[in-house]
Amino acid sequence: MPGDALSQDPAELRRRIDSSKAHPARVYDVFLGGKDHYPADLGAAAAGLAANPRGYLDVRHNRDFLRRAVTTLAREDGIRQFLDIGTGLPTAENVHQIAQRIAPESRVVYVDNDPVVLAHARALLTSGPEGRTDYIDADLKSPAQILEQAAKTLDFDRPVALCLVAILHFVEDAEAYPIVRELVDALPAGSRLVLSHLTEDLNAENVRAVQRTYTERGFTFVLRSRDDVERFFAESGLELADPGVVPVHHWRPDHAAPVPEQPEESYLAGLDDIEKVRYKDINDVTDADINVYGGLGVKA
Numbered sequence: 001m002p003g004d005a006l007s008q009d010p011a012e013l014r015r016r017i018d019s020s021k022a023h024p025a026r027v028y029d030v031f032l033g034g035k036d037h038y039p040a041d042l043g044a045a046a047a048g049l050a051a052n053p054r055g056y057l058d059v060r061h062n063r064d065f066l067r068r069a070v071t072t073l074a075r076e077d078g079i080r081q082f083l084d085i086g087t088g089l090p091t092a093e094n095v096h097q098i099a100q101r102i103a104p105e106s107r108v109v110y111v112d113n114d115p116v117v118l119a120h121a122r123a124l125l126t127s128g129p130e131g132r133t134d135y136i137d138a139d140l141k142s143p144a145q146i147l148e149q150a151a152k153t154l155d156f157d158r159p160v161a162l163c164l165v166a167i168l169h170f171v172e173d174a175e176a177y178p179i180v181r182e183l184v185d186a187l188p189a190g191s192r193l194v195l196s197h198l199t200e201d202l203n204a205e206n207v208r209a210v211q212r213t214y215t216e217r218g219f220t221f222v223l224r225s226r227d228d229v230e231r232f233f234a235e236s237g238l239e240l241a242d243p244g245v246v247p248v249h250h251w252r253p254d255h256a257a258p259v260p261e262q263p264e265e266s267y268l269a270g271l272d273d274i275e276k277v278r279y280k281d282i283n284d285v286t287d288a289d290i291n292v293y294g295g296l297g298v299k300a
Helices: 010-016 024-031 039-051 056-075 095-102 115-119 143-150 173-185 204-215 226-234 265-269 273-279
Strands: 081-085 107-112 132-137 161-165 192-198 238-240 292-299
Touching: 010 115, 024 039, 024 056, 024 115, 024 273, 039 204, 039 273, 056 095, 056 161, 056 192, 056 292, 081 095, 081 143, 095 107, 107 143, 132 143, 143 173, 161 173, 173 192, 173 226, 192 226, 226 238, 226 292
Parallel strands: 081 107, 081 161, 107 132, 161 192
Antiparallel strands: 192 292, 238 292
């Protein structure tokens, strides 16, 4: 069921879109092989790839971590409600598709503040008849607004999985930790937090080079250590589930990352490096490729 955000006037929506500047959600879309981005976003992604030629593995394995986490929550933990903040542009295997394939009655609320995401949000609302999806046009920095709107779809007397996947590195410490605490405090016992975050712990030279390309384009880009990431769980009173906070490709690996269909060699040869990313098989990942931590916390 579409939320009120989708009734926004198309002219007003176009006015909000600044295609001259790169936006994190649209840069992410480039690396996931999407088509909903602008030249500025493509340029930022290409610069990031030039700084770290296997950096697409961070993005794609971060997404595969989300797949595994949602699968675990729906299949093993019995979670039927999901609040996904910093949703990004619709891609294959969104949260509701993963969850509702296992439990058709699952309810999912997506949250993002990029008008381009809003423009394509109807693709996130293709719920099966037994479940429900909704979309909130809001900023992570407005947790009270998010919680108020989400309560129209989610039952906060029952466990909710809060997904903060690859979003908190765009928020400074002074705001990031209080925001997570406020969101988790509103959730009932049995709820979960799925969180992933960029770090310089693992392969510092690569990720710092990428950080420079994005901060030059005006992004806030905070790299946090394992201790810093664990702090999000500890300060919110959550118990970390096994295996704790680990590089995302080591979080309960199932070796089932999707392999993209391959085009003709002649077509592939004519593409730029950044355009070839969508066809890459990510199953050849090594520890030297990944700069993202992931973890799952449980509220007692």
